[in-house]
């Protein structure tokens with residue numbers, strides 16, 4: 051591997067790999083088929099702190115730096131990307147509060163999540179996906195409170211979350227300047243959780259529509275001030291895109307391992323198929339793409355660890371490159387396994403199903419390329 055890990059990073063890698071192999075992997079097929087949310091597996095994940103890895107120690111988290119977080123997320127993604135996303139969504143939700151909240155809000159949110167609970171960040175709406183600023187969930191001031199009304203969709207963890215961060219608007223005509231972020235507790239009256247999405251992949255994760263019907267939130271639950279909603283969301287999105295990229299590297303690594311070991315065993319025309327150059331080309335491209343993606347992710351994580359504030363260009367480059375590579379590796383892994391790759395008896399069809407969403411969420415890869423081109427225009 052081109053990335054060099056410290057002893058601590060090697061220990062974390064080993065700890066997460068061991069947990070994922072022993073506690074999660076034996077149950078992945080069952081939950082992938084049923085689409086049920088594996089509550090007990092997540093409780094075990096909470097016990098080892100997989101939901102709070104990058105949360106500072108002063109709030110009770112593991113306090114890992116971003117490079118180490120990438121190492122851990124890759125290991126989780128290698129076994130099950132849905133499990134990885136579930137844990138990541140929680141830590142990103144808490145991180146949003148730690149970035150945009152007051153001391154009291156930070157402590158309150160940490161107290162909810164640290165002992166073992168899910169968090170959900172909800173910005174997307176049925177008519178506001180890529181164009182997030184066109185969101186219509188309203189926040190109307192009423193004395194010391196705000197009243198929230200609207201519909202949110204695709205909220206990861208929404209059906210099981212204790213902590214919600216919701217983006218709304220006080221005045222749609224103000225566009226981003228009217229946006230606000232609120233932290234809410236899961237049992238707040240007026241929140242109704244819709245049916246869980248029956249998804250093609252990431253089936254160990256929970257994804258729901260949420261209806262906000264006259265939800266009264268104390269003004270003291272607003273993160274930052276009016277106009278900060280999108281800013282808080284985007285700060286989370288840059289980090290989120292990089293963390294997602296680390297999971298994409300894990301997906302690609304898994305596909306590559308499965309394809310290579312199968313190619314060594316499978317004999318056609320009297321020799322293992324790995325001896326055919328056409329197969330070797332596919333495997334070599336997997337190795338190159340995955341190693342390149344890993345290097346890009348680690349480099350960008352290092353920038354964040356050094357305190358670089360604006361990593362939009364790096365985050366978008368990593369997100370698009372790593373997820374395109376994951377989808378390519380997964381698709382080629384199915385090809386290397388031939389008809390067996392298409393069968394549920396082998397793991398690569400699941401890897402292919404799981405990989406696709408990484409080109410879509412946290413901003414589609416088309417939107418990433420718009421961000422990249424915009425940043426290039428500033429640079430050159």
Ligand SMILES: Cc1cc2nc3c(=O)[nH]c(=O)nc-3n(C[C@H](O)[C@H](O)[C@H](O)COP(=O)(O)OP(=O)(O)OC[C@H]3O[C@@H](n4cnc5c(N)ncnc54)[C@H](O)[C@@H]3O)c2cc1C
Nearest residue numbers: 171172173174179180204205206257410411412413414416
């Ligand atoms: C499993 C899952 C989990 C999710 N989790 C969360 C979550 O926890 N919180 C949350 O807030 N959201 C979440 N999302 C929502 C996700 O971020 C959005 O689906 C995504 O941003 C795309 O929005 P959309 O689905 O409305 O697609 P659209 O915006 O309608 O895009 C449709 C297509 O048009 C393309 N397109 C749109 N505009 C342009 C443009 N200007 N130029 C070029 N192409 C364009 C897109 O690239 C895409 O290919 C999740 C989604 C899924 C499926």
